[in-house]
Amino acid sequence: xxxxxxxxxxxxxxxxxxxxxxxxxxxxxxxxxxxxxxxxxxxxxxxxxxxxxxxxxxxxxxxxxxxxxxxxxxxxxxxxxxxxxxxxxxxxxxxxxxxxxxxxxxxxxxxxxxxxxxxxxxxxxxxxxxxxxxxxxx
Amino acid sequence: xxxxxxxxxxxxxxxxxxxxxxxxxxxxxxxxxxxxxxxxxxxxxxxxxxxxxxxxxxxxxxxxxxxxxxxxxxxxxxxxxxxxxxxxxxxxxxxxxxxxxxxxxxxxxxxxxxxxxxxxxxxxxxxxxxxxxxxxxx
DNA sequence: CTGTGTGCAAACACTTTGCAGGTGT
DNA sequence: ACACCTGCAAAGTGTTTGCACACAG
Numbered sequence: 001x002x003x004x005x006x007x008x009x010x011x012x013x014x015x016x017x018x019x020x021x022x023x024x025x026x027x028x029x030x031x032x033x034x035x036x037x038x039x040x041x042x043x044x045x046x047x048x049x050x051x052x053x054x055x056x057x058x059x060x061x062x063x064x065x066x067x068x069x070x071x072x073x074x075x076x077x078x079x080x081x082x083x084x085x086x087x088x089x090x091x092x093x094x095x096x097x098x099x100x101x102x103x104x105x106x107x108x109x110x111x112x113x114x115x116x117x118x119x120x121x122x123x124x125x126x127x128x129x130x131x132x133x134x135x136x137x138x
Numbered sequence: 139x140x141x142x143x144x145x146x147x148x149x150x151x152x153x154x155x156x157x158x159x160x161x162x163x164x165x166x167x168x169x170x171x172x173x174x175x176x177x178x179x180x181x182x183x184x185x186x187x188x189x190x191x192x193x194x195x196x197x198x199x200x201x202x203x204x205x206x207x208x209x210x211x212x213x214x215x216x217x218x219x220x221x222x223x224x225x226x227x228x229x230x231x232x233x234x235x236x237x238x239x240x241x242x243x244x245x246x247x248x249x250x251x252x253x254x255x256x257x258x259x260x261x262x263x264x265x266x267x268x269x270x271x272x273x274x275x276x
Numbered sequence: 277c278t279g280t281g282t283g284c285a286a287a288c289a290c291t292t293t294g295c296a297g298g299t300g301t
Numbered sequence: 302a303c304a305c306c307t308g309c310a311a312a313g314t315g316t317t318t319g320c321a322c323a324c325a326g
Contacts, residue, residue: 120273
């Protein structure tokens with residue numbers, strides 16, 4: 001039994017081809033994938049809408065998280081901590097987008113530094129996106 | 139002569155009603171505005187397309203910068219440093235989005251802390267978005 | 277007068293919703 | 302058997318492009 005099947009079982013989701021394939025796509029890439037990345041990669045096998053719904057399901061369950069990818073597009077990446085659930089997500093790592101190859105990776109090893117907000121502000125969630133050149137393109 | 143007219147002159151842009159009104163909208167709000175915010179605020183006076191083009195012109199000239207506003211929407215805010223030009227933008231302040239009122243503000247007083255990327259990564263630009271509750275909503 | 281800005285129409289990209297039928301458990 | 306998942310159609314939203322006319326300099 002592969003990782004995808006295990007994951008689906010673990011989160012009480014039904015085993016379907018689309019879900020397995022999407023999970024496999026994420027586990028076999030180290031970078032974040034957008035909806036259209038998935039569409040290209042999975043070919044014509046699944047409907048655009050089904051992919052949207054599957055992504056939404058995974059985000060709701062705490063399997064994937066949305067990644068800020070410069071202004072505009074939405075990408076998704078696996079939640080690698082156990083701190084994400086259907087209740088809420090908790091991410092404090094940095095996202096790095098390579099301006100050459102366009103890939104966005106989660107740099108789990110770097111935690112977002114704590115900053116002191118001015119009086120009156122309450123922090124709930126912090127996102128940090130670094131853009132530049134990745135080791136592969138350098 | 140008001141601020142908007144001065145700004146347009148300074149950047150060698152023609153004086154038009156749309157440009158003045160959009161600049162005035164930004165100088166009279168302390169938070170970032172989206173295209174639809176502007177549409178609502180300016181009423182029916184200008185075409186949707188003209189607003190898009192005006193925003194693009196201002197970003198190109200270094201008058202406005204795009205603000206990452208959670209995943210999805212694009213907002214714009216005034217460039218308050220002199221480090222932005224038609225050549226390139228340079229922002230290192232934190233953006234704060236209030237999850238209650240939905241407003242996004244530039245917190246100019248807080249600079250994004252420097253982080254050390256792993257070997258091989260080259261940093262070009264950094265964006266930081268903090269979400270939580272602003273003083274007004276607290 | 278000339279080049280740029282604007283409005284209108286249309287195309288395009290992205291995402292969501294409703295419904296009928298198919299599938300996992 | 303039943304609830305849930307999928308595909309298809311369609312609509313909603315956000316953004317860009319082409320073209321003709323209007324207007325600032």
